[in-house]
């Protein structure tokens with residue numbers, strides 16, 4: 183079907199993969215949104231492979247530094263297919279838990295391509311990461327450093343560590359002063375001495391992660407502080423091989439422009455090299471840990487309108503997704519998602535709607551006061567730019583299944599990359615420990631929860647629970 187152009191007002195340049203057909207239906211890299219909804223059901227996450235690869239390549243090319251090893255922060259979307267793409271594109275992994283280390287290994291990353299960074303690691307976590315042989319464990323506090331030293335001693339194994347620094351910086355509107363991460367700048371020297379004294383600890387890197395950064399100069403300010411600590415390390419005979427400046431790169435989600443890695447890359451590298459030279463340090467490997475920049479704009483949340491509720495002064499459209507099980511950031515961060523009328527792209531937007539999720543909670547609101555065409559039950563809507571911090575943060579509140587996810591591949595095929603939850607696995611943590619029934623009855627119940635009701639109704643399977 184020939185595509186017609188979407189009004190420039192609605193077609194944002196950040197979605198080069200979107201087109202619409204003459205009937206006003208949205209297509210994602212050539213795949214009709216209607217096909218996706220019919221084949222995989224709604225709500226549904228749709229990821230666009232071409233966009234993910236494009237962003238990774240852009241990020242890698244933006245920093246012309248010889249020893250540049252960016253890591254993908256897998257916490258923002260740890261889907262195995264995405265991890266596999268990251269590996270193919272030559273990214274390393276910033277893992278925030280043993281679970282994420284395991285996922286990275288499943289996606290065929292080498293242990294030395296994984297760094298383990300979070301605020302809390304049990305002794306068992308430390309032992310696991312050390313045995314696996316990750317690139318480094320990032321210690322977040324002096325207490326954690328002491329524990330890593332103790333575990334390493336017990337194992338008689340050298341453990342490579344990064345020290346996570348909170349440089350307590352302030353630049354423009356940005357400040358890290360109130361963030362809980364890392365060792366306060368004033369205590370870093372003490373931590374470095376502790377690491378030096380610990381027989382089985384190899385301090386090889388210094389780390390900073392600044393969360394939501396809107397001015398690229400923040401990275402320069404942080405690098406300046408971190409390099410000072412690297413100089414102190416050198417004075418103690420410790421060579422810092424890695425300087426890791428974390429993630430926090432913004433992505434665009436409304437009409438406000440954000441800085442792009444290409445705009446900061448050259449300048450940053452120049453400044454970084456100057457600082458390293460001035461400090462007379464051996465050039466370290468430079469790490470960044472982008473998460474949301476890589477995948478946020480490549481994700482689309484597809485929902486179906488289920489009903490219309492007229493209320494004084496507003497009309498609410500209820501959809502089959504929810505903040506809890508689908509787009510949690512709409513509630514947690516009051517994240518703004520652009521909403522496209524995916525089956526009515528060519529219809530004028532004459533109605534103002536609030537879009538509510540389907541749980542029994544009045545705060546389950548996905549979007550407020552949006553101008554859209556007149557909507558009816560059955561219409562499809564897309565919530566744009568939701569590729570990061572959605573699937574991984576979704577919960578089963580109201581005992582809802584978390585949705586499936588598909589990826590529109592570069593070759594135009596559709597690949598299911600996560601199926602919908604099953605009741606059997608949702609109930610298992612309780613059924614495993616509570617004797618609610620005779621095991622045979624449970625078995626029947628368990629089987630029942632695996633049955634696909636659509637198949638039953640389509641007459642393909644006639645009996646329940648046998």
Ligand SMILES: Cc1ncc(COP(=O)(O)O)c(C=O)c1O
Pocket residue numbers: 255257258276299391393394428429430431471472473474475
């Ligand atoms: C240590 C670390 N690195 C990287 C990231 C990724 O951040 P972003 O998605 O903002 O790039 C996070 C996110 O919380 C983080 O904690």
